[in-house]
Amino acid sequence: MTTKGQIISIFKQVAADQNRNLAPLSDDLRLTDSGLDSLSFAIIVTQLEETLGVDPFNSGEWVDFPITLGDFVALYDRAVA
Amino acid sequence: MTTLRNILSALDPASDAALVGKRESIALSSLRHGSTLAGALPALRGRSVLIHATKQSAAATALIDLDGIARRIVLCTPDLTPAQLAMVAETAAADAVVSDGPDPLVPSLPQHQIAPRAAPASLPPESDAATEWVLLTSGTTGAPKLVRHSLDSLAGALAAVPVGEGRRVWSTFYDIRRYGGLQIFLRAIRGAASLVLSDAGESAQEFLARAAHAGVTHISGTPSHWRRALMSGAAELIEPQYVRLSGEIADQALLDRLRAVYPRAGIGHAFASTEAGVAFDVNDGLAGFPAEFLDRPRDGIELRVEDGTLRVRSQRNAAGYLNRSEDVIRDAAGFVDTGDLVELEHGRYQFRGRRGGVINVGGLKVHPEEVEHVLNSDPRVRMSRARARRNPITGSVVVADVVAATAADEETMGALKRDLMQSCRKVLAAHKVPVTLSFVPSLELTAAGKLVRPGA
Numbered sequence: 001m002t003t004k005g006q007i008i009s010i011f012k013q014v015a016a017d018q019n020r021n022l023a024p025l026s027d028d029l030r031l032t033d034s035g036l037d038s039l040s041f042a043i044i045v046t047q048l049e050e051t052l053g054v055d056p057f058n059s060g061e062w063v064d065f066p067i068t069l070g071d072f073v074a075l076y077d078r079a080v081a
Numbered sequence: 082m083t084t085l086r087n088i089l090s091a092l093d094p095a096s097d098a099a100l101v102g103k104r105e106s107i108a109l110s111s112l113r114h115g116s117t118l119a120g121a122l123p124a125l126r127g128r129s130v131l132i133h134a135t136k137q138s139a140a141a142t143a144l145i146d147l148d149g150i151a152r153r154i155v156l157c158t159p160d161l162t163p164a165q166l167a168m169v170a171e172t173a174a175a176d177a178v179v180s181d182g183p184d185p186l187v188p189s190l191p192q193h194q195i196a197p198r199a200a201p202a203s204l205p206p207e208s209d210a211a212t213e214w215v216l217l218t219s220g221t222t223g224a225p226k227l228v229r230h231s232l233d234s235l236a237g238a239l240a241a242v243p244v245g246e247g248r249r250v251w252s253t254f255y256d257i258r259r260y261g262g263l264q265i266f267l268r269a270i271r272g273a274a275s276l277v278l279s280d281a282g283e284s285a286q287e288f289l290a291r292a293a294h295a296g297v298t299h300i301s302g303t304p305s306h307w308r309r310a311l312m313s314g315a316a317e318l319i320e321p322q323y324v325r326l327s328g329e330i331a332d333q334a335l336l337d338r339l340r341a342v343y344p345r346a347g348i349g350h351a352f353a354s355t356e357a358g359v360a361f362d363v364n365d366g367l368a369g370f371p372a373e374f375l376d377r378p379r380d381g382i383e384l385r386v387e388d389g390t391l392r393v394r395s396q397r398n399a400a401g402y403l404n405r406s407e408d409v410i411r412d413a414a415g416f417v418d419t420g421d422l423v424e425l426e427h428g429r430y431q432f433r434g435r436r437g438g439v440i441n442v443g444g445l446k447v448h449p450e451e452v453e454h455v456l457n458s459d460p461r462v463r464m465s466r467a468r469a470r471r472n473p474i475t476g477s478v479v480v481a482d483v484v485a486a487t488a489a490d491e492e493t494m495g496a497l498k499r500d501l502m503q504s505c506r507k508v509l510a511a512h513k514v515p516v517t518l519s520f521v522p523s524l525e526l527t528a529a530g531k532l533v534r535p536g537a
Contacts, residue, residue, distance in 0.1 A: 018511060032284055032313045038305065038443055039512055041312070042474040046516045057473030065338070067314035 003080055004073045006051055007044075011036070014043050027070030034069070054079040083232065084149030084207065085270055089113050092273045101295050102138040103280035103287075105197060109273065115199030117142040118179060122150055123205045124193075128176040129153040131169065131187070133161075137257050137278040139181035139195040141266060147179070148214075148232060149207045155215040155227070156258050159281065165225055172227055172404045173215055215403055216260060218355040227403035228355045234397050235358075236267040252277035252292045254302030254310070260355040261328045265301050285313035293318040301325035304335050305443040305475050312474075316342050325362075326350040328444050329476050330432040333368040340366060356410055357417040358397030360384060369423075369431040385416060390436050391423050392416035434469065438534040442512040443475035449534065452479060452515060455508050461486050461497050466524050467515060468534065481515035484524055494520055 001009070008025055014036070015022035021035045031041070049055045056079035066072040090113050092098070098109045107117075116122060117139070130151045134140040140156065147154045155173045157166065163186075170178075170187045178186050181195040214235060217225040251269040255262030257278065269276035277295045279288050289310060292300065300321050302310070307326060310316045324339055324346050331350035339348050348366060353359040360382055363370050375384050382395035394416040401410050411417055420439070423430040440447040452467035463484045469477040485497065498518055505514045525533040 017506070030314060032286055032315075038309050038474055042443070042472045042478050043516045045474055046470065046472060046478055046480075050517060055473070058471065065308070065311040067312070 003052065003076050007048065007073055007076060010044055010047050010051070014040050014047070018043070025069055027068065027073070029069045030067060031069060031072060048076065052076065052080055084212070085145045085232065086112075086149055086204070088270055089145065089273075096273055098269075098273050098275045100138045100141050101275060101277045101291070102136055103278075103283060103291065105136070105138055107138055107142060107198065109270070109275075111199040112142060112145050114201060114204070116146050116202040116204060117196040117199050118146045118193060119196070119200050119202035121177075121179070121193035122146060122202065124191075125177060125179075126150050126205045127152050127208050129155070129174050131155045131157055131166075131173065131175045131178045131190075132180075133157040133159075133166065133178055133186050134181045134195060135159070136181055137280075139197070140258055141276075141278070142199065143179050143195050144266075145270070148212050150205060151212050152208060152210070153213040153215060156217070156263070158217050158225075158258050159256065161217075161225065169217065169225060169227065213400075216258075216263070216355050216399075218260070229400040229403055231400070234399065235263065236271060237396055248296075249274040249299055250277065250295055250297045251275065252279075252295070252297045252300045254279055254288070254300075254306035255328070256281075260353060261301065261303070264353065264359065268299075285309050286315040286318075289313065289315040289318045293320075297321055299323040299325070301327065303328040303444045304331050305329060307335060307339060308474055311338060311342065321346050323347045323349070327353050329441055330434075331368055336366055336368060352391070352419075352421075354419055354421075356399045357393040357419050358382075358395060358399065360391070360393045360395070360419075367429065369426070369429040372425060372428050372430060374430075383416070386423055386425075386430065387412075387416075387418075389422050389424075391419045391421050391430070393419060438468070440467070440469040440477050440479055442477055442479065445510075445512050447479055447513045449479075452481060452505065452509065452513055455505050456481060456483060456501055459497075459501060459504065462501070464524055466534070470516070475512075478516040479513060480517045480519070482519055482521045482524060484522070485520055 018040050020040060023029055023033055023035050056075045066075050089109060092109055092113055094110050096110050100107045128151055130147055132140055132143045132154055155169060166186060175190060178190050178192045179195050180186055180192060185192055211231050214230045216228045216230060218228055249272055251265050251274055253262050253265040257263050257266040266276060277292045277297055297319050298321055304326050321343060324343055336348060347364060349362050349364040351359060351362045361370060361374055385392045398417050399410060420436045422433040422436050424433050438449050449467035453465045456462050456465040463486045465481055465483045467479050467481045470480045472478045501518060
């Protein structure tokens with residue numbers, strides 16, 4: 001699966017576990033409009049670290065906080081590259 | 082005796098300062114001689130009163146009304162369960178409840194309505210002694226601890242804010258019923274300034290847009306609040322003169338990001354806890370605090386590091402717990418042990434987490450024992466350990482290591498893992514449910530037979 005595919009599958013799983021209504025996922029969806037709360041994102045970042053082996057937020061390098069789903073995927077794409 | 086009402090009575094009647102909620106705005110000038118509890122105040126004089134409100138603005142006006150009138154005010158947080166509320170009422174020997182909602186909260190107690198606006202009222206004379214303020218903070222079993230303060234210990238010698246001239250508009254991501262938010266409420270009242278209150282149901286964008294609309298100049302929150310604000314894409318909506326972080330460890334990356342977004346603002350992080358009070362403010366943009374803070378008490382606040390944790394002795398310490406003996410809160414020398422581990426590194430102390438392993442998930446405490454209790458109650462589990470894992474969004478999340486009673490094939494273990502996660506979701510609040518659950522062959526114990534906890 002592509003990084004994006006894995007991210008989307010984890011978004012869906014976490015939304016289901018947390019009883020959140022996930023907005024239709026598109027690249028320009030703002031993360032804050034996704035229906036997920038901070039705890040959901042915290043869980044997503046941890047699970048992505050388990051699956052992909054990277055935490056781009058904690059790489060020691062400057063990262064801009066992602067605003068859209070597209071930004072989020074791009075951040076992980078760069079980190080696994 | 083200074084009361085909140087005394088402070089407000091000195092306010093310029095023409096002041097436009099207000100408590101600004103999501104849908105309501107209450108002019109501070111209307112509270113100079115008016116009340117939102119008008120008819121009830123005589124009956125509440127000298128009493129122990131629970132303040133339990135849905136809206137923060139209602140809690141705020143009740144505080145102004147009752148300080149100096151009630152013998153004791155108990156500022157309830159909005160997340161109390163009915164059983165916890167009953168326990169708080171009993172421990173605080175409550176005589177009455179004030180609330181902005183219609184539903185009776187403690188069936189055995191009279192309840193008075195907090196009106197949405199202040200009405201002119203003839204106020205009863207002040208009580209003979211200063212009002213005791215009781216704040217709630219979560220205890221080891223998740224049951225609230227009742228922490229005794231006074232207006233003096235909460236607001237005494239508030240350190241001057243390093244920046245900002247002219248008209249101030251305060252705001253905070255915190256709920257003002259928690260220590261960090263209450264500090265901002267008291268600063269606003271003391272400075273006759275407006276305060277933009279957050280609303281539980283709104284997003285970071287909506288809140289920041291409201292704060293921007295009100296012209297916020299000074300704003301506070303936990304590092305998790307600020308990470309959420311940065312992620313919302315709405316952080317640029319406001320142009321504050323002063324940004325404050327407290328309640329969790331402020332790391333250098335976050336301080337740097339805030340500096341980049343608010344190049345002209347003073348950015349400070351503060352150390353405070355409900356029990357220890359405010360200990361210090363750090364305004365040099367660097368994480369941790371200079372070691373020299375220990376040698377030179379500032380504003381009468383003495384700090385020391387003993388057994389690896391930060392200790393604080395000051396007039397701003399809480400008086401004690403309501404339901405325990407006085408000395409529990411202090412060590413023999415009168416210092417409050419914050420339980421926060423610090424380590425000296427290049428002339429600065431850096432925070433390393435909590436002793437005793439309390440896990441801080443986005444400002445909410447999790448005691449590992451309560452998670453382990455759920456895991457261990459499954460007969461297929463021999464032992465377990467819940468611990469913190471660093472997380473860029475909430476500071477920490479809970480993860481669990483589980484030792485199974487008998488080794489089994491992958492499929493059986495998978496089923497056990499699913500069952501355990503399900504039990505946790507059923508019993509625990511969402512932030513307490515382990516984010517990952519790993520099976521391990523064993524867990525290390527200390528010589529005293531206790532589970533080895535990282536950082537403990």
